[in-house]
Amino acid sequence: MKVNGTHYRPIWQAKDGEAVEIIDQTKLPHAFETLRLTSMQDAAHAIKAMLVRGAPLIGATAAWGLWLAMREDASDGNLESAYTMLMATRPTAVNLRWALDAGRAKLAPLAPDARVEAAKTFAEQVCDEDAELNHAIGRHGLEIIRAIAAKKSGETVNILTHCNAGWLATVDWGTATSPIYQAHDEGIPVHVWVDETRPRNQGAFLTAWELNNHGVPHTVIVDNAGGHLMQHGKVDMVITGTDRVTANGDVANKIGTYLKALAASDNGVPFYVALPSPTIDWTLDDGMRIEIEERSGEEVTRIPGRLDDGTLASVTITPKGSPAGNPAFDVTPARLVTGLITERGVSAATPAGLLSLFPEHRAAGE
Numbered sequence: 001m002k003v004n005g006t007h008y009r010p011i012w013q014a015k016d017g018e019a020v021e022i023i024d025q026t027k028l029p030h031a032f033e034t035l036r037l038t039s040m041q042d043a044a045h046a047i048k049a050m051l052v053r054g055a056p057l058i059g060a061t062a063a064w065g066l067w068l069a070m071r072e073d074a075s076d077g078n079l080e081s082a083y084t085m086l087m088a089t090r091p092t093a094v095n096l097r098w099a100l101d102a103g104r105a106k107l108a109p110l111a112p113d114a115r116v117e118a119a120k121t122f123a124e125q126v127c128d129e130d131a132e133l134n135h136a137i138g139r140h141g142l143e144i145i146r147a148i149a150a151k152k153s154g155e156t157v158n159i160l161t162h163c164n165a166g167w168l169a170t171v172d173w174g175t176a177t178s179p180i181y182q183a184h185d186e187g188i189p190v191h192v193w194v195d196e197t198r199p200r201n202q203g204a205f206l207t208a209w210e211l212n213n214h215g216v217p218h219t220v221i222v223d224n225a226g227g228h229l230m231q232h233g234k235v236d237m238v239i240t241g242t243d244r245v246t247a248n249g250d251v252a253n254k255i256g257t258y259l260k261a262l263a264a265s266d267n268g269v270p271f272y273v274a275l276p277s278p279t280i281d282w283t284l285d286d287g288m289r290i291e292i293e294e295r296s297g298e299e300v301t302r303i304p305g306r307l308d309d310g311t312l313a314s315v316t317i318t319p320k321g322s323p324a325g326n327p328a329f330d331v332t333p334a335r336l337v338t339g340l341i342t343e344r345g346v347s348a349a350t351p352a353g354l355l356s357l358f359p360e361h362r363a364a365g366e
């Protein structure tokens with residue numbers, strides 16, 4: 001998407017062909033800084049420390065991490081150690097495993113001297129495909145927003161989103177934001193309630209920054225305000241991204257998503273989840289079996305920001321020594337999900353719904 005008139009993706013190959021460059025998302029919205037990744041270890045750190053984050057972008061970064069690894073040493077042993085190190089960065093987003101499994105399957109059969117170019121081609125394909133899938137998600141999600149707008153005879157469509165499932169979480173367009181951007185660009189009056197999304201504040205820091213850049217009206221709210229707004233008829237739909245959807249339609253997403261889905265269900269507000277198909281884990285049929293990442297309690301107790309004089313700083317909000325828990329995701333059961341917006345259309349959050357759009361995953365012999 002564009003930033004001050006320049007089109008950006010959050011990750012790209014450096015012009016000199018010697019590195020990968022990223023937008024350092026830990027500096028936004030206070031500073032727009034890019035960073036060069038010159039080793040697979042750099043790529044692994046960028047994922048783990050959330051310089052890049054978001055399920056599809058994590059997968060894309062891992063794909064570029066394989067390229068960086070092959071440039072250093074294209075041996076079988078280094079391919080395996082790169083796979084293992086990158087896989088160990090974050091456990092919940094299945095796109096990481098999808099990209100590394102697909103990348104290893106492409107590279108392992110090749111002679112080492114063919115792996116560098118093949119890894120570059122693979123990483124470029126992952127990125128270009130993600131951008132296409134997300135644009136398609138937007139087209140299907142746009143139909144939903146159009147239908148709501150038609151019932152509101154010109155009044156603003158109020159959409160609540162949680163965390164950042166924007167272009168910063170993917171290669172382009174975003175997943176949850178793609179329908180929003182396309183509706184806005186088509187002239188449909190939309191407004192977005194942006195959950196700040198503690199503790200890393202992806203909503204306040206990233207989604208608000210994205211929507212600001214694109215001119216989409218929005219209001220940042222505390223995470224606990226969504227239910228109240230829904231009770232008062234101020235939310236027409238909820239749309240979020242996801243880090244993993246199981247074959248039966250359960251949804252792992254940023255911590256707090258489940259509570260939004262409960263409030264939406266209690267208030268008759270449609271709750272949609274937007275995802276490209278690499279986010280579907282066909283090996284699981286129960287969301288409770290998804291590994292939930294536990295991140296450092298420091299993310300809860302220390303908030304980064306900018307002081308009034310513009311200097312970057314962070315403050316500690318708890319008494320010294322107060323322990324903090326920090327599960328990074330939760331699981332919304334399929335029964336609370338109105339629909340899954342994929343690149344092939346909108347599916348019910350059921351095994352049959354997903355297989356109707358992705359029949360190639362029907363078990364052999366059925």
Ligand SMILES: CSC[C@H]1O[C@H](OP(=O)(O)O)[C@H](O)[C@@H]1O
Pocket residue numbers: 053054055056162163164165166169170174175176202240241242243253254255328
């Ligand atoms: C389009 S996937 C975005 C998804 O990823 C976020 O998690 P994190 O910021 O920790 O990588 C969040 O769950 C978003 O919904």
